[in-house]
Amino acid sequence: MTKTTRKAILGGLAIASASVLLAGCGSAPETSASGEASASDYLPCMVSDFGGFDDKSFNQLGYDGLMKAADELGVEAKTVESATETDYASNVQGLVDQGCNTIITVGFALADAAAESAAANPDIEYVSIDDIVDIDGDGETDSSNIKPIIFDTAQAAFLAGYLSAGVTQTGVVGTFGGMNFPTVTIFMDGFAQGVTYYNDENSTDVQVIGWDSAAQDGSFTGGFEANDGARQIAQGLIDQNADVILPVGGPIYQSAAAAIEDSGKNIALIGTDADVYETDPSVASLLLTSILKGIDVGVYDTITAAGNGDFDSTPFIGTLENEGVGIAPFHDWEANVPADLSSKLDELKQSIIDGDITVDSYLAS
Numbered sequence: 001m002t003k004t005t006r007k008a009i010l011g012g013l014a015i016a017s018a019s020v021l022l023a024g025c026g027s028a029p030e031t032s033a034s035g036e037a038s039a040s041d042y043l044p045c046m047v048s049d050f051g052g053f054d055d056k057s058f059n060q061l062g063y064d065g066l067m068k069a070a071d072e073l074g075v076e077a078k079t080v081e082s083a084t085e086t087d088y089a090s091n092v093q094g095l096v097d098q099g100c101n102t103i104i105t106v107g108f109a110l111a112d113a114a115a116e117s118a119a120a121n122p123d124i125e126y127v128s129i130d131d132i133v134d135i136d137g138d139g140e141t142d143s144s145n146i147k148p149i150i151f152d153t154a155q156a157a158f159l160a161g162y163l164s165a166g167v168t169q170t171g172v173v174g175t176f177g178g179m180n181f182p183t184v185t186i187f188m189d190g191f192a193q194g195v196t197y198y199n200d201e202n203s204t205d206v207q208v209i210g211w212d213s214a215a216q217d218g219s220f221t222g223g224f225e226a227n228d229g230a231r232q233i234a235q236g237l238i239d240q241n242a243d244v245i246l247p248v249g250g251p252i253y254q255s256a257a258a259a260i261e262d263s264g265k266n267i268a269l270i271g272t273d274a275d276v277y278e279t280d281p282s283v284a285s286l287l288l289t290s291i292l293k294g295i296d297v298g299v300y301d302t303i304t305a306a307g308n309g310d311f312d313s314t315p316f317i318g319t320l321e322n323e324g325v326g327i328a329p330f331h332d333w334e335a336n337v338p339a340d341l342s343s344k345l346d347e348l349k350q351s352i353i354d355g356d357i358t359v360d361s362y363l364a365s
Helices: 003-012 058-073 085-097 108-121 154-167 183-201 228-239 250-264 281-286 295-307 331-336 341-354
Strands: 044-047 079-080 104-108 125-129 145-150 172-177 207-209 246-248 270-271 287-293 316-318 325-327
Touching: 003 316, 044 058, 044 085, 044 295, 058 295, 079 085, 085 104, 085 108, 085 125, 104 108, 104 295, 108 125, 125 295, 145 295, 154 172, 154 183, 154 246, 154 270, 154 287, 154 325, 154 341, 172 228, 172 250, 172 325, 183 207, 183 246, 228 246, 246 250, 250 270, 250 281, 270 281, 281 287, 281 316, 281 331, 287 331, 295 316, 325 331
Parallel strands: 044 079, 044 104, 104 125, 125 145, 145 316, 172 207, 172 246, 246 270, 270 287
Antiparallel strands: 287 325
16 A cells, blocks of 8 residues: 555544544553563664654654663664665564564554564564554554554644744744655644634734645655755745744754744744754754654653563553643743743643644544
C-alpha cells in the first residue's frame, strides 16, 4: 500500500478504533513477547525517520527516551538512521538480524516496514511512534506484537493557535509542513482551530496562511530537511505579513528561523515535538512556545517495562488530559504574553479535557 493510500485511510478515520485505543498505557501488562530473558540480555533497538537522531525534535526525543531506558536497564541499545525512505525496510530487517528484542520505528512513514516485519517475526516486540500500524484499514493495529505510541497534538496545537492569535500584531499567522501526512497536518489543523476559536470569542479576524482547513491542504516542503525550499516557504509567509510561524516537520524549523532572522522583523517561531528552546538554544530568542509530544517519556516507559519482561502492546494516545501533549513555557517571549491570555490558555486546556471544547482530529474519539 502506498503512503498516499495510507494517508487517505488515516485521514478518513475518525478513528473508529478510538474506543479500542485507550487514552493511557492500559491496565495489566501483557506477557513479554521476547520471553523470560533477563534484563542484561535484553536488546532494544530503534530506526529513525530520515530526519535523523540529531533533528533536535521528533527523532531525537525517541532516541533520548531509548538511551535513558537502556542506561537504567544496564544494557546497550542499537540504533540506525534512515537516509531515505528506501532505507526503512532494510534498516528494520538489519535490526531483526542482529537479534533485537524490541524494535522502535520512529514515524508514520515507517509503518509499512514495521507491519511487514512484525508479521514475519511474532516473537519480536515492535513499538510504532506516531502510527497505529493499520495497513488493512480496519481501525486496529495489524499485529498483537506492535505497541503504537501516538499523540492527539491537535489539542495542544489549538492552544498554540489561540495564543498566536492573541499575540499577533499583524493579524496574520502562518504554518507549513514537511509532507501532507496526518501526523503533520494534525498540528496545522489544531492550530487553525485555535485561531478560529480566538476570532469567535474576541470578534477579531486573525488570518491563517499556509493551511486550508476546508481543503485539508496547504504549504509543504516535500520532505523533512532544513533546506532552501523550506526557507523559501517560510519567506513566503513572512512576505504575506505573518508574524507568528509554525513549521511542522522536524528540522524544517531551522530554515524558518533563518528566514525570520534575515527579515529583521519581530516574528515569533513555534516549535514542535520537543521544547525547542531547550533542544536548540540557537533559535531560543525566536520561540513563542513549542507544541509538545511526550515521545521520550513514552519510549522510556515502554522500553523500561519491556526490558523487565512486561511489554504491553496496549496503544498509548497522548492527550492534554494524560499530559502526553502540551505547550512549552513562553521563555524569552513571556513578557509579550499578557497575563490574562496566559490564564485563558489554562481555562481552555481544562475545557478541552472536560469535553466542553472539541478539537477535531483523526484521533479524536
